[in-house]
Amino acid sequence: LRERFGLSRLADLYQRLAERAPREWASEHRSAPPPAEDARPLPRVDLPGWRGLYQLPTLILRQLKVTAREGLGLAVLLAQAPVIAALIALAYDVGSPLGRAEVGFKLAISAIWLGCISTCQELVKDRAIYRRERLAGLSSLAYLAAKAGVALLLCLLQAVLLTATLYALDPLAEPPAAVAGVLACAAAAGGALGLAISAAVGTRTAAVGVTPLVLVPQILFVGTLLPLSGWAAEVGRLMPSHWANESIRALLLDGAAWPAASCGVLLAFCLAFLALSGGLTAARDHLTRSAR
Numbered sequence: 001l002r003e004r005f006g007l008s009r010l011a012d013l014y015q016r017l018a019e020r021a022p023r024e025w026a027s028e029h030r031s032a033p034p035p036a037e038d039a040r041p042l043p044r045v046d047l048p049g050w051r052g053l054y055q056l057p058t059l060i061l062r063q064l065k066v067t068a069r070e071g072l073g074l075a076v077l078l079a080q081a082p083v084i085a086a087l088i089a090l091a092y093d094v095g096s097p098l099g100r101a102e103v104g105f106k107l108a109i110s111a112i113w114l115g116c117i118s119t120c121q122e123l124v125k126d127r128a129i130y131r132r133e134r135l136a137g138l139s140s141l142a143y144l145a146a147k148a149g150v151a152l153l154l155c156l157l158q159a160v161l162l163t164a165t166l167y168a169l170d171p172l173a174e175p176p177a178a179v180a181g182v183l184a185c186a187a188a189a190g191g192a193l194g195l196a197i198s199a200a201v202g203t204r205t206a207a208v209g210v211t212p213l214v215l216v217p218q219i220l221f222v223g224t225l226l227p228l229s230g231w232a233a234e235v236g237r238l239m240p241s242h243w244a245n246e247s248i249r250a251l252l253l254d255g256a257a258w259p260a261a262s263c264g265v266l267l268a269f270c271l272a273f274l275a276l277s278g279g280l281t282a283a284r285d286h287l288t289r290s291a292r
Helices: 010-017 022-030 050-068 072-091 097-119 124-135 140-169 176-200 204-220 230-236 240-252 260-291
Strands: none
Touching: 050 140, 072 097, 072 140, 097 140, 097 176, 097 204, 097 240, 124 140, 124 176, 124 204, 124 260, 140 176, 140 260, 176 204, 176 240, 176 260, 204 240, 240 260
16 A cells, blocks of 8 residues: 555555545546456454454554644643633632632633533544544444543643642642642543534534534533522533532632542543443444445
8 A cells, every 4th residue: 555655654645645636546546457356355354342442552652642743733722721720810819709719610611611622523533534444443442442531631631730820820728639630520521521522523613613502501500609590500410510610619618628529420421421422433333334
């Protein structure tokens, strides 16, 4: 294949394919000599399930390399957290209970927002490559685990950057490790929600369009100063932002050492969204195989 396209390494194949129109490649392929008469068909590759987890280390290393190569895009992604934390520190006074409540809510919703934004295109952008690699025996479980692992690592880093910037500009009395832990749980829930969005949509444009429709209710159905009542309160309990706000309020206003219950709910949201991503991906695989 490298000789056919004049490549030094196989990783440059997709870049070479983008240099010419699909019609030109198709025309050249039709004019190529037919295969030898004794050429045998390629054997069918069984698509692995749990047995394919041996691919996980390789896929994680590949995902880390791909993420590191994004360069400016990765830098902008990581710069969002310090900028937002700086704006929060400048806008609110943590010396008053009202200011601490506002700071806590803004930090919690920012962590969810950053996590979701960073992952909402993660699966859909590579779907064409994923389908081709599935034909060669790629494990969907290992693929999703690698994607989720690296994405959640970035979410954790964003939570640390949010906390470090806030404490550098306007320190809180609470231990920074506890605040970072709550924000990490919120960011993980947001990141897993973004993966579910990416697994559900068909294009990157759709992912960008759906994400605000999912995130805006996270702001609307949270009672920051006055608690919600009636059906709005019940809907709010279905939002990760509600539990992120409860967690950060327990730290900043109620003096809790660690809000284990509400952070546990956030982690449950994370697992549920990851399971949803896996289910949607499996459903797409089934439809793709049925269409052949």
